[in-house]
Amino acid sequence: MRYLTFALAKGRLAKKSLQLFEKVGITCEEMKDEKTRKLIFVNEELKVKFFLAKASDVPTYVEYGAADIGIVGKDTILEEGRKLFEVMDLGIGKCRMCVCGPQSAQELLQHHEMIRVASKYPKISKDYFYNIKHQTVEIIKLNGSVELAPLVGLSEVIVDIVETGSTLRENGLDVLEEICPLSARMVVNQVSMKMENERIMKMIRDLKEVLE
Numbered sequence: 273m274r275y276l277t278f279a280l281a282k283g284r285l286a287k288k289s290l291q292l293f294e295k296v297g298i299t300c301e302e303m304k305d306e307k308t309r310k311l312i313f314v315n316e317e318l319k320v321k322f323f324l325a326k327a328s329d330v331p332t333y334v335e336y337g338a339a340d341i342g343i344v345g346k347d348t349i350l351e352e353g354r355k356l357f358e359v360m361d362l363g364i365g366k367c368r369m370c371v372c373g374p375q376s377a378q379e380l381l382q383h384h385e386m387i388r389v390a391s392k393y394p395k396i397s398k399d400y401f402y403n404i405k406h407q408t409v410e411i412i413k414l415n416g417s418v419e420l421a422p423l424v425g426l427s428e429v430i431v432d433i434v435e436t437g438s439t440l441r442e443n444g445l446d447v448l449e450e451i452c453p454l455s456a457r458m459v460v461n462q463v464s465m466k467m468e469n470e471r472i473m474k475m476i477r478d479l480k481e482v483l484e
């Protein structure tokens with residue numbers, strides 16, 4: 273049996289994903305050691321390997337087959353647009369992709385004004401404004417703390433993830449439009465899906481059972 277390799281998005285999602293895998297008997301003791309600097313974790317018995325990667329790199333590892341399976345947010349899947357199969361919603365890390373800004377920006381959205389949109393997600397922003405709303409906008413790519421942009425006059429609105437809404441509230445911003453719901457998904461390399469179909473399908477069935 274060959275190894276099945278999993279790429280997990282670093283952070284909160286990785287911990288929750290591992291807890292879910294444990295419930296279907298896929299465990300990796302090595303990975304629980306929080307002080308470790310190791311990058312790859314192996315369970316020899318089950319013939320599985322896990323590695324942690326920056327979320328935005330997970331779809332890349334999976335498309336090229338360096339990982340058979342990836343666990344990553346729908347936001348990253350949409351933004352990266354890689355060739356892979358999205359096979360399952362894990363129902364964890366639920367949040368929403370939204371257009372946010374001060375209430376005063378609502379009018380600019382309604383009247384399709386030429387506005388500036390700041391986001392960590394330029395592709396999602398572009399798809400939404402150009403293909404769904406048919407509004408011409410200028411998209412400005414940022415790398416974090418995007419809520420700052422409308423506060424300091426860099427942009428009129430932002431496209432960002434809203435989870436609890438507290439970042440918006442504490443900065444006097446609101447959700448103006450909702451783009452789509454988000455959550456963690458399992459993605460599979462297209463060749464692995466054929467070559468390891470039985471193992472992967474069994475894992476998906478087991479996970480679905482646990483989630484129900």
Ligand code: PRP
Nearest residue numbers: 416417418432433434435436437438439
């Ligand atoms: C995310 C997101 C929002 C915030 C939303 O940022 O970009 O800023 O969380 O969560 P809330 O609705 O519960 O307040 P993250 O913490 O990943 O940091 P970043 O903005 O620096 O990327």
